[in-house]
Amino acid sequence: MKSFSSIQPPHCFHFAPFFSSTSIRFCIRTPIPFSARVFFCQAKSGTNESFNIKVLPPTLLADPHIVYLMEHGMNSDQIRTLMRRSPAFARYSLEDKIKPLVEFFLELGVPKEQIPIILTKRPQLCALSLSKNIKPTVKFLESLGADKKQWVKAIYRFPTLLTYSKQKINEKVDFLLELGISDESIGRILTRFPNIVGCSVEDNLRPTATYFRSLGVDVGALLLRCPQMIGLSIEANIKPVTEFFLERGYTLEEIGTMISRCAMLYTYSLTETMVPKLDFFMTTDYPKSELVNFPQYFGYSLEQRIKPRYARMKASGVRVVLNRLLSVTSSDFEEILLKKLKKLQVD
DSSP states (O other): OOOGGGOSSEHHHHHHHOOSSOOOOEEEOOOOOSSEEEEEEEEOOOOSSSSEEEEEOOOHHHOOHHHHHHTTOOOOOHHHHHHHGGGGGSSSSSIIIHHHHHHHHHHHHHHHHHHHHHHHHOGGGGEEEEEEEEHHHHHHHHHTOOOHHHHHHHHHHOGGGGGGGGHHHHHHHHHHTTTTTTTHHHHHHHHOOOOGGGIEEEIIHHHHHHHHTTTTTOOHHHHHGGGGGHHHHHHHIIIHHHHHHTTOOOOOHHHHHHHHOOGGGSSOIIIIIIHHHHHHHHHHHOOHHHHHOOOOGGGOIIIIIIIIHHHHHHHHHHOOHHHHHHSSOOOHHHHHHHHHHHHOOOO
16 A cells, blocks of 8 residues: 555556546556545556555545545545435534434444444435434344344344334234244344345235245244244245256255255356255265255355265275265264274274
């Protein structure tokens, strides 16, 4: 990282104006004054040393909103994004709106480095009343259970959560209760997957739950282990995986069993994870029942775990069930092979 004043000509630059996504290339041949503060300056390789420079014009540097945001760790990209998403942000009162909100988040336990992320994701929070909207919402969420620290994490991962009405949140709570989720577990699901509050019960959540039920899956138990599953699209995410297994000879009952045993199953990438791993599995001498019994197989690295362990087992001339082939540590795996070899020699 270099300051602008330390750079001597000639140098080529890419200048990104504060409110623009475009870049202007120019070359400095002689020293020139530069009154704007350099906010970001990163060296890049090239014939002549070149830089990407993002600057805040002097007029903006004097703006108290910008100064405050910079003091709280916000960089030029984040400020630019914030202003694009909420042009009205500059009109929010710094003393009455922005500062009290930031101070509330810090008192709540939000890490300081997360403040720029929250404001960038949802600058509209500054328009809400802290006493009438945000604080009552946080209090209501905490009443649903789960540790306060978990709610803090949910808020900075998904700050939009604080913009929803109590009625909208209660709709999702009632739906979860319908699925057999206990009162004590509601908060656990909402903190792990706060995005559920933004989903439509009738258009998204209920159809997804009905689909999983058709596979014989206990949806309530599924959500306790992997609440993200209820947010998946039936057409884009769920059906393609089901059809993938059906095409390879698995029954709906077997697919349901696999989902029940590995809640993360439908969250894996079909093309990058499931296809290559199932293709390899079908080259092994394992029956498909092994995969039904241990669908966690898809969570292991194909190149670093599955293939090396399988090759080691084959070279040893023994057989290890899929679960123990992958789930144990390297030392335990070697011990398993040794015991099986000794037993084979005795027999």
